[in-house]
Amino acid sequence: MNIALIGSGGREHALCQKILKSKEVGKVFCIPGNAGTSKIATNINIDFLNFKLLLSTIKKNKISLVIVGPEEPLVRGIVDFLEKNKIKVFGPNKYASQLEGSKAFMKNLCKENKIPTANFKVCKKKSDVLEFLRNSQIPVVVKADGLAAGKGVTICQSKNEVLKISNEIFLGKFKSSRKLVLEEFLDGEEASYFLIVDKKNFSFFGSAQDHKKVGEKETGPNTGGMGAYSPAPIIKKKIEKKIIKKIIIPTLTSLKKRGHPFTGFLYAGLMIKNNEPYLIEYNIRMGDPECQVIIPRLKNDLIKLINLALKNKLDKTKIKWKKEKCMTIVLCSKGYPGKYSKEKIIKNLEKIKLNKHSMIFHAGTKILNKKLVSNGGRVLNIASSGGNFFTIRKNIIKIIKKINWNNGFFRKDIGWRVI
Ligand code: AMP
Numbered sequence: 478m479n480i481a482l483i484g485s486g487g488r489e490h491a492l493c494q495k496i497l498k499s500k501e502v503g504k505v506f507c508i509p510g511n512a513g514t515s516k517i518a519t520n521i522n523i524d525f526l527n528f529k530l531l532l533s534t535i536k537k538n539k540i541s542l543v544i545v546g547p548e549e550p551l552v553r554g555i556v557d558f559l560e561k562n563k564i565k566v567f568g569p570n571k572y573a574s575q576l577e578g579s580k581a582f583m584k585n586l587c588k589e590n591k592i593p594t595a596n597f598k599v600c601k602k603k604s605d606v607l608e609f610l611r612n613s614q615i616p617v618v619v620k621a622d623g624l625a626a627g628k629g630v631t632i633c634q635s636k637n638e639v640l641k642i643s644n645e646i647f648l649g650k651f652k653s654s655r656k657l658v659l660e661e662f663l664d665g666e667e668a669s670y671f672l673i674v675d676k677k678n679f680s681f682f683g684s685a686q687d688h689k690k691v692g693e694k695e696t697g698p699n700t701g702g703m704g705a706y707s708p709a710p711i712i713k714k715k716i717e718k719k720i721i722k723k724i725i726i727p728t729l730t731s732l733k734k735r736g737h738p739f740t741g742f743l744y745a746g747l748m749i750k751n752n753e754p755y756l757i758e759y760n761i762r763m764g765d766p767e768c769q770v771i772i773p774r775l776k777n778d779l780i781k782l783i784n785l786a787l788k789n790k791l792d793k794t795k796i797k798w799k800k801e802k803c804m805t806i807v808l809c810s811k812g813y814p815g816k817y818s819k820e821k822i823i824k825n826l827e828k829i830k831l832n833k834h835s836m837i838f839h840a841g842t843k844i845l846n847k848k849l850v851s852n853g854g855r856v857l858n859i860a861s862s863g864g865n866f867f868t869i870r871k872n873i874i875k876i877i878k879k880i881n882w883n884n885g886f887f888r889k890d891i892g893w894r895v896i
């Protein structure tokens with residue numbers, strides 16, 4: 478079976494490596510992929526948001542299964558489009574994708590089903606904001622309703638800041654929506670909980686914690702993620718039961734009742750406060766870089782699993798995990814998440830010998846004039862697995878020092894909570 482994998486990040490490189498280990502796989506095409514995927518699969522450099530072009534590429538290459546990495550094509554309805562054209566695709570449809578594509582949709586679904594989440598108000602105009610502020614305490618969290626490439630959330634320390642940020646969103650700062658959600662601030666420890674879901678079943682698909690802030694000690698602006706580790710020790714059995722009972726089941730049941738069951742990977746971003754889980758956000762895909770620490774721990778054949786999910790038979794298998802822990806540190810371009818240069822040569826990568834516990838996943842990389850160069854803010858993910866996070870991190874940092882890329886930086890304190 479030929480497979481297309483949509484996306485170009487570290488997540489997709491990790492998925493691509495895993496897919497290639499499957500017994501059910503013929504050729505793998507990465508659309509568009511990166512320098513890492515080009516070494517192990519075939520990259521096709523087209524705009525995957527051009528669904529018609531994507532369809533003809535799929536047909537030309539006799540692709541019979543499409544796996545979608547990032548959220549944007551899902552939110553824009555890639556699944557509905559491909560299914561209408563009789564192409565097998567793994568991911569949620571456009572309706573269910575609103576769990577990530579619209580904060581207002583997600584929060585209203587929570588309210589309707591009594592799912593624990595921060596108190597909130599969906600706002601369309603200034604008077605809505607003033608009304609929420611009258612009854613709330615600072616800090617207040619302002620969230621753009623639609624997709625905002627990780628830039629849509631601001632934790633505001635004054636009411637004036639709330640008004641300023643809200644006004645920018647009302648005026649169209651984000652193309653995806655002019656609505657916003659105001660939320661009370663939740664204090665606690667964040668963790669991510671993943672599931673693979675079909676129309677009838679769901680299975681646990683790993684837990685992780687990531688570091689969103691660019692600077693050590695959780696300082697500076699938010700990023701797509703500077704590093705992650707799996708499993709997340711804070712998700713103990715008792716808390717997991719609550720997550721499933723109070724958050725996951727009501728969400729999936731509600732979508733089913735509305736006639737739009739969720740299928741695909743579901744990522745619940747949680748805040749754990751006094752041993753109680755609160756839903757902060759849903760993502761309708763694997764996380765990046767969380768995927769890079771979850772996939773190396775998965776024992777099952779991923780394509781077998783996805784094919785079972787497409788037949789709504791996830792209950793026919795047991796998902797098994799390796800005991801080892803896994804961590805990844807992201808090597809970024811200097812300047813990220815602000816302005817940074819691209820096409821900087823990365824010289825030493827081929828020379829590095831990795832043991833079987835370590836992996837380098839490419840993210841923002843490409844080949845230019847036969848040389849490996851950077852092509853984004855998050856450039857490489859160095860991952861390693863083992864018995865304890867302290868040794869794992871030491872190994873990763875050793876590898877990064879060998880890469881010795883002058884144009885990059887990374888956080889040395891990934892996993893501080895567990896080390
Ligand atoms: P989101 O895009 O909703 O995940 O928000 C991005 C980040 O903002 C989260 O990972 C949290 O660190 C933070 N955040 C979002 N909502 C809240 C909240 N209600 N209370 C505290 N922190 C929040």
Ligand code: GLY
Nearest residue numbers: 701702764765766
């Ligand atoms: N690492 C956060 C995300 O994938 O949304």
